[in-house]
Amino acid sequence: MSFRVKFILAVAALTMLPTNAKELAAALKSTKVPRYDAAVAKGVAYLTTTAKLSERDETLAAYALLKAGVETSAPIVAKGITIAKERAGGGRYTGYDHIYLAGVDAMLLADADQDAYFSELQTLVNYVQSAQRADGSWSDSPRAPGDVSMTQYGVLALWAAQRANCKVAPDALDRAGEWLMKNGNGDGGWGYRPGHAEGPGKGASTHNMTLAAAGSIAVSRTLLHGPKNVVNKQKEEAKFGVLEKVQSEAEKSAANGSTFPGYNARTSAGSLDDRVQRAFGWNQARFSPVSKAEHKIYFYYALERAAALGDAPEGWFTTYGDGLLTLQSATGEFATHSGPSVGTSLAILYFMRSTQQILDKQYGTGMQAGGRGLDDLFGKKEKKKKEMGPLDELLGELEKADLSKLDNINTDDIVQKVQFGSKEELIGQVDNLKLLLKSKDPTLRQTAYFALGRTGDFSLIPEMLQGLRDENLDVNVEALNALRYISRKPNGFGMPIDPLAGGAINSDEQKLLRANNWRTKAYKLWAEWYREVRPYEDGGGLDELELLSPTVGVK
Secondary structure, eight states, X not given: OOHHHHHHHHHXXXXXXXXXXXXXXXXXXXXXXXXXXXXXXXXHHIIIIIOOOOHHHHXXXXXXXHHHTOOTTSHHHHHHHHHXXXXXXXXXXXXXXXXXXXXXXXXXXXXXXXXXXXXXXXXXXXXXXXXXXXXXXXXXXXXXXXXXXXXXXXXXXXXXXXXXXXXXXXXXXXXHHHHHHHSOOTTSOOOSSTTSOOSGGGGSOOHHHHHHHHHHHHHHHHHHHOOSSOOOTTSOOOOTTOOOOOOOHHHHHHHTTOSSTTOOOSSOHHHHHHHHHHHHHHHHHTOOSSOOSSSHHXXXXXXXXXXXXXXXXXXXXXXXXXXXXXXXXXXXXXXXTTOHHHHHHHHHHHHTTHHHHHHHHHHOOOOOGGGTTXXXXXXXXXXXXOOOOOHHHHHHGGGGSOGGGGGGSOHHHHHHHHHHSXXXXXXXXXXXXXXXXXXXXXXHHHHHHHHXXXXXXXXXXXXXXXXXXXXXXXXXXXXXXXXXXXXTOXXXXXXXXXXTXXXXXXXXXXXXXXXXXXXXXXXXHHHHHHHHXXXXXXXXXXXXXXXXXXXXXXX
């Protein structure tokens, strides 16, 4: 049966919710995608009415329900919290699942009430840190080699405890990230037990382990160096592309929101980011929206975390989300290797974008580097729409305004109208949006490239190419995103989304050189592609663009 047929059947099944499930759905948080709201409602109904939960599954189910919006007083959630509290308080973690259970318990307690369960979380994280290997990994038993899956849950336990203001050793996160960096496969992915032919894949890279490792590296990067994709509204920070005085790694970490500003991490943020991008590249090269792994739903759970913390290819949420929909049964559960209760819980965590909920709470939301926050790609909290006139009225003033007054436009209004506008509405405003490309305000130019990219209009490629030569790095990044969207090439020829990605930058001259090298390479790759695919009659646009001088500044 084809993916399309499976998807149609899955959507049809979701429309046949029983009355009580429909009532429950009204009280849940929204995914902002109606078909996913229906899937979550059916999954919640399954967990709360039909599922036979073992004690091992209680805390994961409780955590999924909590993220979906079910109150802590609900019987299953309350029971899960009680189990986690008792297990964490007594440090009762033994057997194969010891680190897995510790990670799930930590996330549940921290997100349910971090102040109320502070003591239990500190006891829990003390255990997790004591169980970490000298090489930075965790394993299911003292005799078995370190494995990527248990290491993932060790990192998640540390992050949860840190959110509750427990005492967490930054060295534990640093060593975990270092172990993963050193033990990936040459193809860009990871196997279950690096260096050993044990478990799924027999040492070869798998989708599950590759995304689990990428997400764990991204967590370590976020805590040690500051968040990559989230702007902290509580700090007055320079814009992404602005030249600043050269800072030490510790100073940079503090400025970027590091949890441990005085700690000098072993691995640079750029190196960690590049490794996550390699993992995305591995996954993209083996693209399959419907998981074929033994533990099918684990893949989506790991993907959501890595995507929320890193620069996943645009459109990941609905592309893979629609694949996940095909794995839901008519009765609401998602079956997987560990059983339908675990599978359903993990599916709910994907659809609810559980990691993004954490980021929203811990760091706040804002316009992300390169404008990636504009299209709600990372699932920001729903904004209350302003009462504004239509986009055509907002932009129509540009027709009678001279360009010197473009910077007086209300940027926030335009950004919000673009964010909530439809593709058809944007297509009708292409000429007015092009005027914004001439604005002196880089935020307006960035917004215009985002909006024009969303039209999907192939004829706009020359304008997007010109954006790669803008003097502002945020504008460059948004132009690159627009090219990826219009061309339907989410991996973008492997170009990093961050123009400054790589090792440490020690001078303004080095920063300028790296930025211009990125611009030159990006323009060359995309211009060569456009020459091959452009219609004959569109040749002039690119030819004129070739006469432009390359930019020499970084703003």
